[in-house]
Amino acid sequence: MQRTLVKAALAAEGPSDALRVQGWIRTRRDAKGLSFLELNDGSCLKNLQVLLEEGSPAYADHERYTTGSAIDVTGRLVASQGKGQSWELLADSIELVGAADSSYPLQKKRHTLEYLREIAHLRPRSNLFGAVFRMRSRLSFAIHQFFNERSFLYVHTPIITASDCEGAGEMFRVTTLDGKETDSKKDFFGKPTFLTVSGQLEAEIFATSHSNVYTFGPTFRAENSHTSRHASEFWMIEPEMAFCDLEGDMDLAEAFVKHLVADALEHCAEDLEFLNQFVDKGLLERLQFVVERPFQRITYYDAVELLQKSGKDFQYAVEKGANLQSEHERYLTEEHFKSPVTVYNYPKTVKPFYMRQNDDDATVAAMDVLVPGIGEIVGGSQREERLERLDAAIRAHDLDPEDYWWYRDLRRYGSVPHAGFGLGFERMLMFITGVHNIRDVIPFARTPGNAEF
């Protein structure tokens, strides 16, 4: 008989005389002449209750069905008399596929997140991580749907790269040389190569051939950051649009953030209710709020003025011309506007070379989207499409125009105004799941000193 997933069994429209489920036992509870198994197969948060009744062959040796064991059950799906579930399964036959003894670490008691990180190979079997990784999967699909519906081309930009997108950012080196050989001409690619920090420059290539494109892939930072918001390996989404200015870019970024939140509310309702109850009690309200409210927009200079007049005692002073600190960003979105905020037109001195200079000669057409609880979630800009200005900016950043020969070619042949942004997928997941540490929204996190699994 074909397997039915628990998700489908729980959503059945009527009872069934013969149904087969396969999964792992979360708990067993014994009563007089009865044994109740909570069966989970990862297809949804809820378990299917399986009843073993005395007299049925399935009841024999029911003490074997311990927490963590894998079973294969056939039985009758009947309306449940218990609370909180529509259907339960009266077992006719049951097979113990794989046992788990009492050393199985995920017994019923609650574990710390720190401990669960050490058993990252088992934590997906817990309610919390089962939910988080279902949502990670669903939202990945929602990302592709969003861009597919809008005729955006998906581009796989390279992971191994010989260039450095931003002329900044610590990079990992990729090599086949052993320690003693240091001549990079003898290395695999004949020169020094690194793990990419962004696919943006290559995405711009495709924006000037296919108009609207996006990347969704892993990116890397070799920064020695030990915070709850930084990982050395994370996934990023980077759309890039030809014939688009900063306003179009902000429009897309805001629509994209709203789309992902709305998709989660629609498709992950059960998991979100669990997270709202056990991880962050304000979660659902905050998400609903983001979907319903328009995003506020404010220029960098106005934001600085607002912060300086706020009377708030910040750890870092608010200085005109300097980057906003995380506490400043969070004040804007959490306390002042109480909504997501898009800050735009930043001083050129704090931004990378490729951003388009505004006519004021002091700012560039950059924007960041800030959300409550996280701060910056999107960073983007209109790109400098004028070759002379680009060359000047490259030099002003102490970079060599020769290294950017192909990037410059895009400005020599049919150059167009274009714009894009990057959204860190894990930051977005933290925002949507309410989970506070980036290590807990990545299957196997890489951070300084950690590359287990």
Place this chain on the structure above:
Amino acid sequence: MQRTLVKAALAAEGPSDALRVQGWIRTRRDAKGLSFLELNDGSCLKNLQVLLEEGSPAYADHERYTTGSAIDVTGRLVASQGKGQSWELLADSIELVGAADSSYPLQKKRHTLEYLREIAHLRPRSNLFGAVFRMRSRLSFAIHQFFNERSFLYVHTPIITASDCEGAGEMFRVTTLDGKETDSKKDFFGKPTFLTVSGQLEAEIFATSHSNVYTFGPTFRAENSHTSRHASEFWMIEPEMAFCDLEGDMDLAEAFVKHLVADALEHCAEDLEFLNQFVDKGLLERLQFVVERPFQRITYYDAVELLQKSGKDFQYAVEKGANLQSEHERYLTEEHFKSPVTVYNYPKTVKPFYMRQNDDDATVAAMDVLVPGIGEIVGGSQREERLERLDAAIRAHDLDPEDYWWYRDLRRYGSVPHAGFGLGFERMLMFITGVHNIRDVIPFARTPGNAEF
């Protein structure tokens, strides 16, 4: 006025008084009092013909509209009098957004693929690469759709890894040490780390929590291969299913290959017709064939016997117990069966440690799917779920069970039969597009000595 994509303009249901398109000029042809521009914006293969008529302001200075230039045109969409197109645009106004002079490399003449690889930043603007990368994007989406419809969880397995999936395969090292420092304890992760060759082992973790899962991400090989089928960086799809045996695995692999081919035929008809005409005249026929015909299945031993009796003069002898060579695989699929073939039950000595031993003690439950023109496109197996057998196999491959502690845990706690496979995305793209070199189905190929762009 909002932009209309060329794809939408060409599919218009009726004429329009005011339409705005933006894109790049492929060619211009001048006639008496008329100028014809072929406009492409990457949204589809076909160009939109734009007519500049003497007397219209758009006609003035029309010599400026050179090949490669970017323009922004507003006009009236009218039924075309020319062949091969439904609609054309009578320009009312036109703006030269970005010029391209005669040094623009993509003039009308035909270029070699080798030359186009050197200008990989411009080749997406050609018909061929425009089509190939649209198909790459479409098929990526089709992959996610296929698994989403079947309730498979999408997992992002790690790129940087401290373990080596197969105990074989050359790997790139990832490091932040400079050449002089060789103590890997001082490296970023506190030990030697590499770029992943497969996400399978980590996917198995999620199969034992969420039942049906898949990966789709970049993988790496530091092999010094200079063939048209090998790249150092490529994307792979790896599904993994709990409560699944080799037969279920072969069923899924065959359905998956058929799905991708059928999706391309349905959604990329225009691009495929172009490729059929200019790249591989047998392409459409071959794809149709794969969708319609059932795949043949044959055991490794039967395949060896068949090859030995074929009377065919192979470069490499067919030896029982050895891996099949590419020429053997292609003989099976192209000459003998004339259809895709799934070969299964390989000798354990030629396969990795994690494959499930068959009862004959000589073979493992492995399978490869072979397709005409490519050879192996899918490699998969049922995994060894019995701890004792797994440990014996790890040792037999000269590996240390301790290094696989978490992989072994999956067999200690609720172990289940499970199976999966890997499909190389670029190989699949070569098969579906008819393009013969893997460098031409990747936006920016990485091969020994090459990491440009």
